[in-house]
Amino acid sequence: MLQSPFAAARYAAIVIDADSGRVIHENESTQRWYPASLTKVMTMYMTFAALESGDLKLTDTVYASKHAASMPSSKLGLRAGQSLTVEQAIMAVTTRSANDAAVVLAERLGGTESNFAAMMTQTAHRLGMSSSSFENASGLPNDGQISSARDLALLSAAVLRDFPQYYHYFSATEFRYKGRVMPNTNKILKTYPDADGFKTGFTCGSGYNLIASAKRNGHRIIGVLLGAHSSGERFEQMSNLLDMGFAKSGSSQLGEHISQLHDTAQLPPPFQLASNRCAGSAEQMGADSGSISRYEPIRINETPESKERRLLAANKPQPRNAGQSWNVSLGSFPRKIDADVNLQRVRNALGPLAKNGQPRIVKSKNKKGTVWLSQWTGLQQDDSRDFCRRLHGKNLDCSSFPQPKQTVAAAGNHGKTGHRNRSKS
Numbered sequence: 001m002l003q004s005p006f007a008a009a010r011y012a013a014i015v016i017d018a019d020s021g022r023v024i025h026e027n028e029s030t031q032r033w034y035p036a037s038l039t040k041v042m043t044m045y046m047t048f049a050a051l052e053s054g055d056l057k058l059t060d061t062v063y064a065s066k067h068a069a070s071m072p073s074s075k076l077g078l079r080a081g082q083s084l085t086v087e088q089a090i091m092a093v094t095t096r097s098a099n100d101a102a103v104v105l106a107e108r109l110g111g112t113e114s115n116f117a118a119m120m121t122q123t124a125h126r127l128g129m130s131s132s133s134f135e136n137a138s139g140l141p142n143d144g145q146i147s148s149a150r151d152l153a154l155l156s157a158a159v160l161r162d163f164p165q166y167y168h169y170f171s172a173t174e175f176r177y178k179g180r181v182m183p184n185t186n187k188i189l190k191t192y193p194d195a196d197g198f199k200t201g202f203t204c205g206s207g208y209n210l211i212a213s214a215k216r217n218g219h220r221i222i223g224v225l226l227g228a229h230s231s232g233e234r235f236e237q238m239s240n241l242l243d244m245g246f247a248k249s250g251s252s253q254l255g256e257h258i259s260q261l262h263d264t265a266q267l268p269p270p271f272q273l274a275s276n277r278c279a280g281s282a283e284q285m286g287a288d289s290g291s292i293s294r295y296e297p298i299r300i301n302e303t304p305e306s307k308e309r310r311l312l313a314a315n316k317p318q319p320r321n322a323g324q325s326w327n328v329s330l331g332s333f334p335r336k337i338d339a340d341v342n343l344q345r346v347r348n349a350l351g352p353l354a355k356n357g358q359p360r361i362v363k364s365k366n367k368k369g370t371v372w373l374s375q376w377t378g379l380q381q382d383d384s385r386d387f388c389r390r391l392h393g394k395n396l397d398c399s400s401f402p403q404p405k406q407t408v409a410a411a412g413n414h415g416k417t418g419h420r421n422r423s424k425s
Contacts, residue, residue, distance in 0.1 A: 023254070029150040029224075030263045045158065049123075060108075063081060121134050131147060153258060172346075176363075189347075196344045198222075214246075225238050237298050326402055327375050327384070332372070356383050361373065401409060
């Protein structure tokens, strides 16, 4: 018999109702997997716990050790001895998946990163994450750095339940640090109108991972996808998972509570990407780099909503030449993070209208000092009117005005950086 050059797509996924904890959909959700930078959600859970207990303050100064500064990308590029605030470190982790910032927080809370990792594992087991163990705070490759889709959904639900006051850090669209404006690497915040937070991750062993949380009409769901073969695939298939979640969450199709999903077998994590640029990493970790040359794409069933959105995107006409573009002003805020939160609130309120134009945040000054302006740019005049009509109906500020000829680059554009066998987003 001839062997197909394609391997069946293997991935792990789960969607849960965040309010009830009941399972809406799952596929191999208890299979052990390398979490990559999804590890940093646990690092943030531990940091939020320290803030809530008073052991840490957002304004505290933390310092980069030689160990933290030695972390590979993704990173801020901290030098040994360099300082930043706890809030800056949090923002660097949640928006840029900065490995050096994650280690700075780990060493502040645990003394050493290894001690902090032991604390992470202990906390994970307390939360019911029975398949999880941690060896570092970042998700960099390590045979002992293991979790599962179920465990990561439990963790995400715990963040929302235990520390809702800090969840907005996962919603921030960008991070400003030392004169640089760095966009959030999590494109689901832009591509899925109801999504408002959580984390991406990637290593050669894990594939492309994603946790996403979305809220529609006051109802929240959480999705976890592990093992996509490209960044684009993870965002597309997560959209399908979230659509499925909303379609089923209001019906009688919910399954058992997530805590009732038990490990069926203690199998080791798969090495997901064992070809092309990851072949060397695969051999180092004992995977057979020559056994798989090509992969079938992950195919999660589309709902009618998913199919409609995909067709609309494919057939969307080019913008008509209707003269000058229009912007809408969405409010002025004293802190950058407040403007970020407002933009996410607006995105949720707009629904499908959020597919038009581009969100941005502009730094400005007035008599009282620096302020941050939330705006939505690049609209047709009719679209700007529709925006404000929808937002006024939600009791949100909105006013439209013609777009100046010279504009600041939009804050919602998401970049990415990469490297071989490192933890990135």
